[in-house]
Amino acid sequence: xxxxxxxxxxxxxxxxxxxxxxxxxxxxxxxxxxxxxxxxxxxxxxxxxxxxxxxxxxxxxxxxxxxxxxxxxxxxxxxxxxxxxxxxxxxxxxxxxxxxxxxxxxxxxxxxxxxxxxxxxxxxxxxxxxxxxxxxxxxxxxxxxxxxxxxxxxxxxxxxxxxxxxxxxxxxxxxxxxxxxxxxxxxxxxxxxxxxxxxxxxxxxxxxxxxxxxxxxxxxxxxxxxxxxxxxxxxxxxxxxxxxxxxxxxxxxxxxxxxxxxxxxxxxxxxxxxxxxxxxxxxxxxxxxxxxxxxxxxxxxxxxx
Amino acid sequence: xxxxxxxxxxxxxxxxxxxxxxxxxxxxxxxxxxxxxxxxxxxxxxxxxxxxxxxxxxxxxxxxxxxxxxxxxxxxxxxxxxxxxxxxxxxxxxxxxxxxxxxxxxxxxxxxxxxxxxxxxxxxxxxxxxxxxxxxxxxxxxxxxxxxxxxxxxxxxxxxxxxxxxxxxxxxxxxxxxxxxxxxxxxxxxxxxxxxxxxxxxxxxxxxxxxxxxxxxxxxxxxxxxxxxxxxxxxxxxx
Numbered sequence: 001x002x003x004x005x006x007x008x009x010x011x012x013x014x015x016x017x018x019x020x021x022x023x024x025x026x027x028x029x030x031x032x033x034x035x036x037x038x039x040x041x042x043x044x045x046x047x048x049x050x051x052x053x054x055x056x057x058x059x060x061x062x063x064x065x066x067x068x069x070x071x072x073x074x075x076x077x078x079x080x081x082x083x084x085x086x087x088x089x090x091x092x093x094x095x096x097x098x099x100x101x102x103x104x105x106x107x108x109x110x111x112x113x114x115x116x117x118x119x120x121x122x123x124x125x126x127x128x129x130x131x132x133x134x135x136x137x138x139x140x141x142x143x144x145x146x147x148x149x150x151x152x153x154x155x156x157x158x159x160x161x162x163x164x165x166x167x168x169x170x171x172x173x174x175x176x177x178x179x180x181x182x183x184x185x186x187x188x189x190x191x192x193x194x195x196x197x198x199x200x201x202x203x204x205x206x207x208x209x210x211x212x213x214x215x216x217x218x219x220x221x222x223x224x225x226x227x228x229x230x231x232x233x234x235x236x237x238x239x240x241x242x243x244x245x246x247x248x249x250x251x252x253x254x255x256x257x258x259x260x261x262x263x264x265x266x267x268x269x270x271x272x273x274x275x276x277x278x279x280x281x282x283x284x285x286x287x288x289x290x291x292x293x294x295x296x297x298x299x300x301x302x303x304x305x
Numbered sequence: 306x307x308x309x310x311x312x313x314x315x316x317x318x319x320x321x322x323x324x325x326x327x328x329x330x331x332x333x334x335x336x337x338x339x340x341x342x343x344x345x346x347x348x349x350x351x352x353x354x355x356x357x358x359x360x361x362x363x364x365x366x367x368x369x370x371x372x373x374x375x376x377x378x379x380x381x382x383x384x385x386x387x388x389x390x391x392x393x394x395x396x397x398x399x400x401x402x403x404x405x406x407x408x409x410x411x412x413x414x415x416x417x418x419x420x421x422x423x424x425x426x427x428x429x430x431x432x433x434x435x436x437x438x439x440x441x442x443x444x445x446x447x448x449x450x451x452x453x454x455x456x457x458x459x460x461x462x463x464x465x466x467x468x469x470x471x472x473x474x475x476x477x478x479x480x481x482x483x484x485x486x487x488x489x490x491x492x493x494x495x496x497x498x499x500x501x502x503x504x505x506x507x508x509x510x511x512x513x514x515x516x517x518x519x520x521x522x523x524x525x526x527x528x529x530x531x532x533x534x535x536x537x538x539x540x541x542x543x544x
């Protein structure tokens with residue numbers, strides 16, 4: 001069968017005794033290849049994370065969360081300009097920690113949106129019938145969600161920065177804070193995207209994925225901050241508080257930035273990890289990001305078939 | 306008003322296969338944390354009240370309520386299999402009522418029971434803290450299940466809206482705007498708990514009468530409206 005098809009040339013081959021020759025021709029133009037397919041998947045997933053190219057209803061939530069994320073920054077700028085303050089009311093690095101509920105909700109709603117529906121409608125094998133590999137799919141989805149999160153978390157920082165410059169606050173000071181804030185939210189975006197995608201890729205049910213992601217993010221934070229508060233009351237030392245902080249994503253980011261990015265810690269007592277503990281924090285964060293990437297690749301090795 | 310077959314199907318949808326494991330993971334975590342706290346800090350009434358109030362009642366009960374309440378009806382509407390249920394000669398309000406009973410039962414089992422165990426682990430029910438928070442969890446289970454079941458019939462994004470209510474409204478606005486606390490299931494159930502414990506370890510911003518009236522009104526109204534909503538349900542395609 002296969003050999004017959006390959007020898008069959010369309011149209012007017014002499015001695016062709018077929019009754020029907022509807023002239024199928026194979027495509028011999030340029031092929032855009034793997035890189036292009038990956039880029040398309042990336043850009044489509046990124047657009048999808050904000051509801052672009054989807055129905056009006058699915059634009060509401062991500063856009064609303066984006067606005068909710070930026071409005072407090074705008075208000076702070078307005079206050080700083082109006083009162084002619086010497087500094088912004090909130091550090092750049094602190095902003096994402098304060099707004100963590102919004103960020104968690106965004107990850108929880110968009111991570112399942114990005115991967116669960118492909119699983120539920122069994123479209124994953126169709127992706128792999130294109131010239132992309134498992135790793136390409138995972139990388140594209142991971143990068144898309146991380147970029148979407150970075151846009152969500154960096155936009156209010158940009159508002160703060162532009163506002164601070166307009167209010168004629170100290171340029172070098174503000175630029176330094178802004179750069180530190182950007183590094184911190186980039187790390188946060190990668191970490192949250194990894195955790196969200198790993199959980200969402202396990203379940204084909206969107207609603208269930210949302211609940212699972214939010215449960216992991218908030219319960220771990222609730223547990224860690226409760227234990228830290230108790231450790232502080234019991235005065236078992238800053239070291240205990242710092243070690244407990246390793247076990248939830250947001251306190252992990254808080255620890256990294258208060259150890260290396262000059263942020264004031266949101267830990268009870270206001271004492272973040274020392275730089276020795278900070279190294280553990282950074283390693284732990286990078287390990288979690290790499291681990292979630294590895295888990296995703298493993299998961300899609302199975303479901304891709 | 307109660308249909309055993311619908312109940313059985315709902316139980317299976319909520320607890321079947323791996324669901325029960327995930328629902329069970331949260332209570333286990335709470336008990337593990339209580340054990341750790343007891344080992345680290347010893348029995349202390351204030352600590353016990355903090356852990357139960359901050360972790361069990363403020364975080365765990367709403368999340369389990371969201372999973373059980375929306376999970377009782379949401380997935381069926383989502384994948385369209387609800388038409389097979391609706392085409393049976395059972396009254397729509399009966400379906401809602403049965404699903405509510407199941408959701409309440411699941412929420413109670415997975416939130417109130419571990420709260421009680423955690424309370425006993427933490428301080429052996431000193432000053433009635435464990436019992437008070439268990440009562441609060443029981444009361445909150447009913448209201449949350451009714452509220453989130455309604456959300457499940459109204460919106461396809463019920464889980465998100467449920468979580469927005471539980472996390473943003475109750476936790477964030479509740480701590481910033483005092484007025485928001487009057488409209489919070491958590492505070493209403495705390496008012497009942499305050500009455501049970503009878504001391505100032507458990508406090509609420511709402512008076513007991515307001516709380517009971519609001520709890521009853523919200524539960525009844527949400528169930529009634531969910532029944533009405535199911536009578537005129539339109540099935541939409543996947544977005």
